[in-house]
Amino acid sequence: MTPRTALPPHIADLPAYTPIEPFEVLSARIGRAPQDIIKLDANENPYGMSPRARQALAGMDWPHIYPDPESRALRAALSGFSGAPAENLLPGSGADELIDLIMRVLLSPGETIINCPPTFGMYAFDADLNAARVIDVYRDPANFALDVNGIRAAVQKHQPKLLFVTSPNNPDGSLIPDTVLDQLLELPVMVVLDEAYIEFADPAHLGRQLSRIREVPGRENLIVLRTFSKLAGLAGLRVGYGAFPGWLMPTLWKAKQPYNVNVAGSVAAIAALEDSAYLTETVSMLVAGRERLMAGLRDIPSLRPYPSHSNFILCQVIGRDAAQLKADLASQHGIFIRYFNKPGLKDCIRISVGRPEQIDALLQALSQAHRAR
Numbered sequence: 001m002t003p004r005t006a007l008p009p010h011i012a013d014l015p016a017y018t019p020i021e022p023f024e025v026l027s028a029r030i031g032r033a034p035q036d037i038i039k040l041d042a043n044e045n046p047y048g049m050s051p052r053a054r055q056a057l058a059g060m061d062w063p064h065i066y067p068d069p070e071s072r073a074l075r076a077a078l079s080g081f082s083g084a085p086a087e088n089l090l091p092g093s094g095a096d097e098l099i100d101l102i103m104r105v106l107l108s109p110g111e112t113i114i115n116c117p118p119t120f121g122m123y124a125f126d127a128d129l130n131a132a133r134v135i136d137v138y139r140d141p142a143n144f145a146l147d148v149n150g151i152r153a154a155v156q157k158h159q160p161k162l163l164f165v166t167s168p169n170n171p172d173g174s175l176i177p178d179t180v181l182d183q184l185l186e187l188p189v190m191v192v193l194d195e196a197y198i199e200f201a202d203p204a205h206l207g208r209q210l211s212r213i214r215e216v217p218g219r220e221n222l223i224v225l226r227t228f229s230k231l232a233g234l235a236g237l238r239v240g241y242g243a244f245p246g247w248l249m250p251t252l253w254k255a256k257q258p259y260n261v262n263v264a265g266s267v268a269a270i271a272a273l274e275d276s277a278y279l280t281e282t283v284s285m286l287v288a289g290r291e292r293l294m295a296g297l298r299d300i301p302s303l304r305p306y307p308s309h310s311n312f313i314l315c316q317v318i319g320r321d322a323a324q325l326k327a328d329l330a331s332q333h334g335i336f337i338r339y340f341n342k343p344g345l346k347d348c349i350r351i352s353v354g355r356p357e358q359i360d361a362l363l364q365a366l367s368q369a370h371r372a373r
């Protein structure tokens with residue numbers, strides 16, 4: 001038996017891993033100090049975590065003891081913040097872990113999920129990992145709206161267990177209208193609504209008005225996912241959470257890794273929620289930054305930015321090579337953005353909203369690049 005034949009086919013066939021360079025490696029490779037790099041490629045929060053979260057981390061009481069497998073303190077805090085009951089809430093090592101957990105408990109090998117690209121890549125990745133079949137129902141290329149009729153037809157034809165939808169969507173930042181989501185919830189499928197960026201859509205209420213999370217306990221087929229990575233600047237500590245229907249909770253408790261949320265992540269997340277003034281202030285600075293970035297991008301003739309309700313802006317690049325533009329920003333200016341070249345996202349770049357001086361540097365570099373074309 002060769003090592004490869006020892007692997008189940010769906011594992012052997014996984015797409016090759018594309019390494020992500022850590023900050024210090026990136027910094028060494030391009031010969032710039034970490035503080036001179038402007039990283040706008042992964043939608044991280046440029047303001048970082050609340051000072052109170054830092055303090056809480058420094059004063060952590062029990063890092064030598066395993067964490068609470070039920071994350072009781074964090075779930076209580078999340079319930080207050082989100083308005084969903086603690087018994088429906090389950091935190092994870094990032095929302096990413098929960099996407100995998102949902103598939104592991106709900107899918108038998110060969111069963112189907114519906115994915116709505118262009119969207120977040122982890123749904124298809126975890127489906128491959130879990131030997132699931134992926135049916136793609138593409139979004140409208142003009143405005144990234146969901147194709148409700150296409151989804152309905154696919155549900156009828158393929159009887160999927162899961163439908164993944166994202167609002168605001170990554171990478172374009174569009175919201176799913178309530179009427180559309182209501183139609184999807186009528187379908188015989190579990191709807192996983194990923195609200196990783198919902199707080200940026202509704203800064204005054206920090207996601208409360210637009211979020212559907214409080215409906216979860218009253219329905220049988222809605223899961224809502226959220227994260228601390230984008231809102232609270234905790235991407236490196238890996239804390240996300242989901243609200244799940246009551247009938248699914250006992251199964252999730254049985255199937256999850258017992259210590260999936262580490263002590264540091266939990267302590268920082270609770271402190272972040274306690275500092276609601278910091279959350280409100282950083283979100284409103286990012287929303288103001290988004291509006292300024294949008295205005296600046298609109299002024300650059302070779303870019304066509306799409307409207308965004310999130311902390312990033314997707315742009316179509318016109319009349320020039322988008323891959324080259326990304327490469328030039330990195331090598332000449334130390335500015336990192338995301339470049340896409342997959343179906344539905346040809347010649348597109350996605351720029352995360354940075355701090356004001358980072359936005360200035362980016363806009364200056366972009367207009368310089370436009371003139372040098």
Ligand SMILES: *Cc1c(COP(=O)(O)O)cnc(C)c1O
Pocket residue numbers: 093094095096097120166169170194196226227228229230235238239240
């Ligand atoms: C970043 C992101 C996540 C994952 O967040 P983590 O909590 O860091 O795992 C989930 N969904 C979408 C759409 C994202 O962009």
